[in-house]
Amino acid sequence: EVQLVESGGGLVKPGGSLRLSCAASGITFSNAWMNWVRQAPGKGLEWVGRIKRTNDGGPIDYAAPVKGRFTISRDDSKNTLYLQMNSLKTEDTAIYYCATNRDFDYWGQGTLVTVSS
Amino acid sequence: QTLVTQEPSFSVSPGGTVTLTCGLSSGSVSTTYYPSWYQQTPGQAPRTLIYSTNIRSSGVPDRFSGSILGNKAALTITGAQADDESDYYCVLYMSSGVSVFGGGTKLTVL
Numbered sequence: 001e002v003q004l005v006e007s008g009g010g011l012v013k014p015g016g017s018l019r020l021s022c023a024a025s026g027i028t029f030s031n032a033w034m035n036w037v038r039q040a041p042g043k044g045l046e047w048v049g050r051i052k053r054t055n056d057g058g059p060i061d062y063a064a065p066v067k068g069r070f071t072i073s074r075d076d077s078k079n080t081l082y083l084q085m086n087s088l089k090t091e092d093t094a095i096y097y098c099a100t101n102r103d104f105d106y107w108g109q110g111t112l113v114t115v116s117s
Numbered sequence: 118q119t120l121v122t123q124e125p126s127f128s129v130s131p132g133g134t135v136t137l138t139c140g141l142s143s144g145s146v147s148t149t150y151y152p153s154w155y156q157q158t159p160g161q162a163p164r165t166l167i168y169s170t171n172i173r174s175s176g177v178p179d180r181f182s183g184s185i186l187g188n189k190a191a192l193t194i195t196g197a198q199a200d201d202e203s204d205y206y207c208v209l210y211m212s213s214g215v216s217v218f219g220g221g222t223k224l225t226v227l
Contacts, residue, residue: 045218
């Protein structure tokens with residue numbers, strides 16, 4: 001059974017930083033493209049960014065609203081995906097999901113990030 | 118920036134058929150965008166229904182189907198049931214490597 005478990009969410013002040021993690025099991029993590037997707041309260045899904053397989057190389061892709069502030073990384077030895085979020089804004093408040101591959105075939109349950117003073 | 122468009126809301130009668138669409142603000146959707154569809158109920162994570170245009174995810178009933186209709190991707194639900202009442206999202210994979218979700222369609226079954 002595939003399981004993706006996000007953690008690291010919480011309350012942070014504007015301008016602050018937070019690092020999210022996504023622990024994967026039930027998949028060959030090193031073969032998976034991994035995404036972050038977020039959903040602001042009462043709003044739709046928004047793709048945040050994607051990291052391909054380590055062996056694929058190439059750039060990490062980001063959505064325009066987070067480019068330059070957020071950094072996606074992975075540790076294949078720990079089957080874990082990360083999202084480092086810096087210079088947080090109130091509009092970054094959302095549930096953050098990790099999801100696998102280009103097709104987002106598997107999803108975690110999400111972790112809530114609240115940016116507020 | 119390219120926008121992905123979906124109907125904000127749709128209504129279908131129990132047992133009826135409904136087709137939701139996923140378009141582009143500029144241009145046509147084709148299989149090269151690998152359109153995928155997700156169902157989400159309040160408080161839950163999204164559930165994958167269809168990926169790569171028309172491939173049903175494991176465990177998804179065959180009354181859900183995906184296709185390209187004209188210049189849009191489409192999700193058709195045949196024989197709608199009460200528990201199909203959900204939000205439905207599509208996503209397109211752009212040639213630049215970014216993915217863009219549509220704004221979602223709120224489906225009511227009544």
